[in-house]
Amino acid sequence: MYINLLGYVCLFKRKCKNLLHKCRILLNYSVKKITALSKNMTKSKIPKPAIERLCTLYRFLDMCEEEGTTCISSAQIEKQLHIGSHNVRKDISYLNLSCSGSGGYNIKKLKSQIAAQLGFTQPQNICIVGLGRLGTAILAHERIAESEYNLAAGFDSNINKLETIRTRVPVFPSYEIESVVRQMNITLAIIAVPADAAQSVADKLIGAGIRGIVNFAPVVIKTGKSGVFINNVDILGKLNLLTALLKANSSEIYQ
């Protein structure tokens, strides 16, 4: 049997280097950990899937409230949202609160508690880049106006188009993105431009200090900057997912 001995020596050397590197990392990590602990930064982490579910729940509660319902039980939520009642209760328990009354949760209370924990209380300024059909459709979205988000600006690269748009939202040419975003303190953005323009728009937005992007363009937006969150809503991707789930036939709902 032939053994590549020198290959192994090489491997060994590399491992030593890796080890050294890891020692350095570990040292760094320890220091950070100790600092964090000493500052008592024990942020009780909510699992990400739970955060997603809570967002859906929040939207749902909003709907219920409009319809005039005041109370809802975890069992009812299970029926409507296809989230197991165990799961619902657990998710809510992460919030460390209690808003149970007779017949389940008090919707108003629960909603405000979720809002407080997830940070929906402070109104945020948002903007839309790309005022084509999709962009203007979002501009006209009735519920955004009623929400905790303030649609502060719209952008489009076609200056002639800007004048034809009838909306109460102030609109600007795309080259003003950076200055307007900074001036108006806009934190979230919605991208609704064609695929080829999406990445450069995203770069501008991130450069201007945007913290989160919902991207409707059919490309995957990349970001080098950490702390910026991107949510790619690609319709073909969604269709693909449905196809795949149908084939795998796992659970029924995907939010």
Added chain:
Amino acid sequence: MYINLLGYVCLFKRKCKNLLHKCRILLNYSVKKITALSKNMTKSKIPKPAIERLCTLYRFLDMCEEEGTTCISSAQIEKQLHIGSHNVRKDISYLNLSCSGSGGYNIKKLKSQIAAQLGFTQPQNICIVGLGRLGTAILAHERIAESEYNLAAGFDSNINKLETIRTRVPVFPSYEIESVVRQMNITLAIIAVPADAAQSVADKLIGAGIRGIVNFAPVVIKTGKSGVFINNVDILGKLNLLTALLKANSSEIYQ
């Protein structure tokens, strides 16, 4: 110390009933399990998060292919998609294939393998309900035309509007949903109607045998029928999610 003894007796009785119920369920379950095993239904399950990532990857590979790239490594994918390279490799390993060449995966091969495993090979007929700004924007989506999905029909309740829409996709009034969906063998649907009409439209679609729905209306669609997959794309929900993630400051990307 006061003990509610009778309460406990009652609890005990309830537990006995529950136990009996569970025995029945267990019996059923066992029978099913044995049948399944005997039929060798060992469908090697891909975890749902992995399926989601593979869908994103598939879209991304499509993009790369258009740009003319032929090979890509897991490390490069990590940089672009913010999915850890370990994770990428693991996900791909669920597919039980090997398409590695020099310098990483062969894009064309990998793409076709994902398509085969996730069921993207057979073209599917899809339809859009609601031809407002959002609906027509989707109708005009260039990439859908090039994709494995065939946009077979559009529906709107406003009959007068139908005549004004210029598109190659055949359009019908909403009351024909059931018959057209059945006739054309449409399996997936996109809902782009106002919030108040969404649920009734969904019910019609599901009644007609639709298997999956992408819902852009800002409500959570419910389904009693199992085997129907619903993907609610609520823009306010997405914004909420970004806000919550920013507050929690967990990872950076959410697809």
Added chain:
DNA sequence: TATTTGCTGTGAAATATTTCACAAGTCATT
């Protein structure tokens, strides 16, 4: 008042998913 029902909240157990470490392979360079 006695009993029953229905509900939440939550540690602990069970399960699912991600990360890790490394064998094994390919190719370019010395």
Added chain:
DNA sequence: AATGACTTGTGAAATATTTCACAGCAAATA
């Protein structure tokens, strides 16, 4: 051919998430 710098693929370990079971209430009912 020796070496080094890249890969992937994958069991096993580590971690995260979900599910379960039930105490503990509150309200409804007999």
